[in-house]
Amino acid sequence: MSAAPPMLAVENLTAGHGPVTVIDGLSLAVGAREAVALLGPNGAGKSTLVMAIAGTLRSRTGRVDFAGRNLIDLPPHAIVAMGVAVVPEGRRIFAPLSVLDNLHLGAIRLPAARGRIGERYESVFALFPRLAERRQQRAGTLSGGEQQMLAIGRALMSAPTMILLDEPFLGLAPKIVDEILATLHVLRRAGLTVLLVEQKTELALNFCDRAYVMQKGRIVREGSAAALAGDPALSADYFALPAGGPG
Amino acid sequence: MTDLLELAVSILEAGGIYALMALAYLVVLRPTGIINFAVGEWATLASFFSVATLGWWNLPYIPGAVLALAGVAAIGALTEQATVRPMIERGAPILTPILILLGMVVVYREAAALGFGTQNLRVPPPLGFGRIDLGPIAIPMQSAVVIAVSGIMLAGTWAFFERTIWGKAFQAVAIDRVAAGLMGINLRLVAAFSFAGGAAIAGTAGVLQAPLTSAHYLMGLPLAIKGFSALVIGGVGRVEGCILGGLVLAACERLVMRYAPIPSGFAIGVPLLLMILFLLVRPTGLIGARGRT
Numbered sequence: 001m002s003a004a005p006p007m008l009a010v011e012n013l014t015a016g017h018g019p020v021t022v023i024d025g026l027s028l029a030v031g032a033r034e035a036v037a038l039l040g041p042n043g044a045g046k047s048t049l050v051m052a053i054a055g056t057l058r059s060r061t062g063r064v065d066f067a068g069r070n071l072i073d074l075p076p077h078a079i080v081a082m083g084v085a086v087v088p089e090g091r092r093i094f095a096p097l098s099v100l101d102n103l104h105l106g107a108i109r110l111p112a113a114r115g116r117i118g119e120r121y122e123s124v125f126a127l128f129p130r131l132a133e134r135r136q137q138r139a140g141t142l143s144g145g146e147q148q149m150l151a152i153g154r155a156l157m158s159a160p161t162m163i164l165l166d167e168p169f170l171g172l173a174p175k176i177v178d179e180i181l182a183t184l185h186v187l188r189r190a191g192l193t194v195l196l197v198e199q200k201t202e203l204a205l206n207f208c209d210r211a212y213v214m215q216k217g218r219i220v221r222e223g224s225a226a227a228l229a230g231d232p233a234l235s236a237d238y239f240a241l242p243a244g245g246p247g
Numbered sequence: 248m249t250d251l252l253e254l255a256v257s258i259l260e261a262g263g264i265y266a267l268m269a270l271a272y273l274v275v276l277r278p279t280g281i282i283n284f285a286v287g288e289w290a291t292l293a294s295f296f297s298v299a300t301l302g303w304w305n306l307p308y309i310p311g312a313v314l315a316l317a318g319v320a321a322i323g324a325l326t327e328q329a330t331v332r333p334m335i336e337r338g339a340p341i342l343t344p345i346l347i348l349l350g351m352v353v354v355y356r357e358a359a360a361l362g363f364g365t366q367n368l369r370v371p372p373p374l375g376f377g378r379i380d381l382g383p384i385a386i387p388m389q390s391a392v393v394i395a396v397s398g399i400m401l402a403g404t405w406a407f408f409e410r411t412i413w414g415k416a417f418q419a420v421a422i423d424r425v426a427a428g429l430m431g432i433n434l435r436l437v438a439a440f441s442f443a444g445g446a447a448i449a450g451t452a453g454v455l456q457a458p459l460t461s462a463h464y465l466m467g468l469p470l471a472i473k474g475f476s477a478l479v480i481g482g483v484g485r486v487e488g489c490i491l492g493g494l495v496l497a498a499c500e501r502l503v504m505r506y507a508p509i510p511s512g513f514a515i516g517v518p519l520l521l522m523i524l525f526l527l528v529r530p531t532g533l534i535g536a537r538g539r540t
Contacts, residue, residue, distance in 0.1 A: 018338055054428075054429055055428075056425050056428050058336065075428075076429055076434075077428065077432060077433045080429065080430065085429075086429045088425070088429060092423050092426035092429075093426075094418075094419050094422045094423065094426070096418075096422060097415060097418065097419070104412055104415065105412070105415060105416060105427075105430045105432070106430055108416060108430055108431050108432055109430070109431030154430070155429075158430075158431060
């Protein structure tokens with residue numbers, strides 16, 4: 001970690017659904033313009049962590065500092081306004097609404113200082129030309145890959161400085177995965193800070209600078225992407241299915 | 248001919264009020280998923296408030312009516328904040344706020360009876376009791392007011408839902424609450440606004456109705472039933488459904504009253520009969536639901 005304070009610093013975060021604690025005293029940090037992967041098996045609490053950072057989970061304690069401000073007591077809409085955008089697990093696009101309406105809703109908190117809505121449309125359509133072609137179409141009629149592009153484009157409409165991507169490649173054809181990865185590389189070069197939640201270890205380590213491995217609500221390993229990628233024990237240790245098959 | 252035209256006017260008038268009541272349900276239901284049976288009592292409260300602002304304080308009609316509606320809108324927003332929000336934020340099932348609001352019906356009604364008594368209170372109509380001559384028929388002034396105001400209100404709400412980004416935001420909250428929050432939509436504001444809006448719309452129906460039948464603490468229930476019937480008949484989900492449902496309901500009711508050989512007391516049962524018929528045969532209403540996947 002460099003001497004500059006990280007863009008996102010999660011410290012001793014505990015969060016869960018109602019009385020059930022899913023994340024227990026977790027800490028991690030993401031530097032400005034860095035891409036960090038969050039790896040871990042199903043049920044490790046990765047999505048819960050994303051929701052806790054985004055503020056949609058109300059029962060949470062600890063600190064979540066973003067750009068020097070603690071987000072822990074802020075509602076989701078205030079967190080979006082600060083520049084954190086989320087592409088949630090399962091895309092969660094507004095299927096009955098048009099592509100354009102979905103994108104427009106993504107910009108509902110666009111601060112005037114971060115650009116005008118017209119410019120946002122242009123930049124999203126430049127990244128995903130297919131969305132421009134289908135702008136009047138109902139979002140639910142798009143293909144899976146296009147829906148994922150819409151979910152990412154929608155998040156980008158708020159002109160975020162950091163984006164949290166929760167398993168964006170789930171169920172997509174390899175060709176689409178490559179296409180979306182290429183777009184994410186463009187975004188990184190433009191200076192976007194990325195936290196990528198993934199189960200596909202190899203793909204995530206290829207894309208990111210560093211990675212955390214999460215298991216049962218805690219960080220069990222961290223390191224540079226290169227170091228983790230070179231560790232043959234990684235997948236065997238942390239991704240083996242629990243005895244008794246998938247649960 | 249004259250007879251039919253007069254009948255048409257009375258259908259438009261009653262249909263306008265029923266459509267407004269259906270709309271009051273819809274405005275709360277669409278973003279929150281809550282069927283709020285307190286809309287009838289909101290109409291009652293607004294018509295009593297108009298007794299105060301117009302009858303007692305002698306304010307000019309428009310400021311008086313607006314003040315009455317602002318009062319009931321504030322009550323709507325406060326009710327959401329005090330009774331609904333704490334439940335939703337603790338993760339209660341949607342039935343909990345529905346039952347709480349059903350309880351609030353009694354609270355509102357008894358509060359209205361305590362504050363304004365149980366007798367009928369006259370409310371002055373905005374343009375008097377005159378008639379407008381329109382070709383072969385003369386339309387009662389208050390009918391014209393009801394038709395015009397409910398038309399403007401319905402058109403305005405339609406434009407809000409279909410043409411503004413905040414209207415789309417209401418729909419987004421209905422489709423996926425969590426995703427809507429992630430977009431930056433302020434969920435608390437949407438809920439408070441939907442209750443305030445629903446109360447103001449139901450209140451408009453009450454204020455329009457009051458000069459015709461006078462304000463009474465039990466006037467809410469029939470309005471709530473007719474609004475709900477109109478909502479079911481038209482189809483839950485869209486403003487067009489409220490309008491269509493309100494008009495169909497009013498047409499059936501008025502035609503039965505005029506032509507069917509049954510005592511007029513039985514005509515009250517027509518909306519219920521029609522609603523049951525729709526629930527059995529076409530539960531999605533005349534206009535199918537939209538906005539849910």
